[in-house]
Amino acid sequence: MTTEQKPSARTHQRLVILALITMLLALSSGDRATLSIAGPNMSKALGITPVELGWMFSAFAWAYVLAHLPAGWITDRLGAKQTILGGLILWSLVTFLMSCVGWASHPFLTMLILRFMLGVFESPVGPAAGRIIAAWFPSAERGIAGAIFNSAQYVSLVVFTPLMGFLDHRFGWEHIFVVMGVLGFLLAAVWAVTYYPPTRHPRISAAELDHLRAGGALVDLGGASPAAVAAQGPRWSDLAELFRSRMLVGIFLAQYGISSITWFFVSWFPTYLVRERGLSVLDASLIATVPAICGFVGGVVTGFFSDWLFKRTGSLSIARKTPITIGLVMTVLIIGCNYTDSTVLITVLMSAAFFGRGFGSLGWTVVADTAPKEVIGLTGGVFNAIGNTAGIVTPVAIGYILSATGSFNGALLYVGLHGLLAVLCYWVIVGPIERLVIREGVGLIRSAPQAAE
DSSP states (O other): OOGGGOGGGSOOHHHHHHHHHHHHHHHHHHHHTHHHHHHHHHHHHHTOOHHHHHHHHHHHHHHHHHHHHHHHHHHHHHOHHHHHHHHHHHHHHHHHHGGGGGGSSSHHHHHHHHHHHHHHHHTTHHHHHHHHHHHHSOGGGHHHHHHHHHTHHHHHHHHHHHHHHHHHHHTOTHHHHHHHHHHHHHHHHHHHHHOOOGGGOTTOOHHHHHHHHHTTOOTTTTTSOHHHHHHHSOOHHHHHHHTTOHHHHHHHHHHHHHHHHHHIIIIIHHHIIIIITOOOHHHHHHHTHHHHHHHHHHHHHHHHHHHHHHHHHOOHHHHHHHHHHHHHHHGGGGGGGGGOOOHHHHHHHHHHHHHHHHHTOOHHHHHHHHSOGGGHHHHHHHHHHHHTHHHHHHHHHHHHHHHHHSSSHHHHHHHHHHHHHHHHIIIIIIOSOOOEEEETTTEEEEOSOGGGO
16 A cells, blocks of 8 residues: 555644644734724824825735745745744734824824834745745645635634734733734744754654655755755846746736735725714624635635645646636625615625635645745745735725725625636636746746646
8 A cells, every 4th residue: 555545554744734824824813903903093193194004004015015026035045934934923922012102292103113124034934935835735725725824814804803802902902002012022932943944854764754745745945955055046037037928917917806805804894884884883893704704715715625626637737727717707796885774785795705715715725736936935925915006096995995995895896806807817817827837048938737846
């Protein structure tokens, strides 16, 4: 009997690693969403206008986008463990310091700077996770792994939104930042003692390592010596090669459309419930968990569905594009909230749209499937940077729409149409989904089928 036929002979350290990076993304998503919960009462206390609040939301995204290319480069050079550890400690410190912004002589400017710094220090999460998924999971398991990792955004809303709403209601908005900062320091300690690349992990079995390697996992990522990493690591010329791939360009642009939907939920959605629907901050934070739960369910289910399709068809294009299309078409339902005053129906429509957002969120899986192995961190950095330019545009655009119209109707239309933009990118631009390879003097070429990686 082969190793493949004896799953009981293998350890399952990849599941521990998956849980670890899922917690990492959940916390980082919670930290960037702190302002969405603290915003209404903080704005009243400090005299911050809707446009200023929009710029504060956007400041994070400006930094997040600008820092992604260097973050991807650093991740490919230093590896995921050290890059994430440094970023996690620093962004948790910045989150903690936001609790003191009320003491500043210029609260708006101070928060703008802190939000910018938060974006810089959180930027390695995506590139590092792309490397980790590619290294720790074979092709036939990446759909599930990528979907569970991505579902952390919804876990964050389910867990942290009610917690932050309670802290705001019971103790004041400042305590949101204190508690979230402390949680970050605790996770940094866990990360330092738990994460290792596959070939250096002290508790992985030879059977599991063989299973990963045979299935196309890039197990040697992070396991080489510093000298070898320096010799084989990314070059800035590789960046131009990425943009010569029509497939990657289409994936990058689609992520912009998907991220626009995400940024509405992590920035203006609670304010929408408070201002447009007349709910209290506490009630809004509780209602916001319902779409988040639906997004989580969609995000997990799509991984199993995608990997099932891959095993049945052998085609990554069918396995990834089908759930992406189904899910993102569902996000258009958010526009229906403009035509009802029922809080129950609004919750149903938002929940369906957020389920679709989760079901269509296979972007990081696609990056792990397609990125050249020498520059997975850099590719992930470009992917997340372009995607999160939506975080620059969307919060500010909604702020100006509100100022001009006094209503969220135009904002929901703006957000809903971005799901269709992402679908068009996958079907018109991307083409077949398969790994690209960088070869000296040749540039990017398409690889052999995934199973042969």
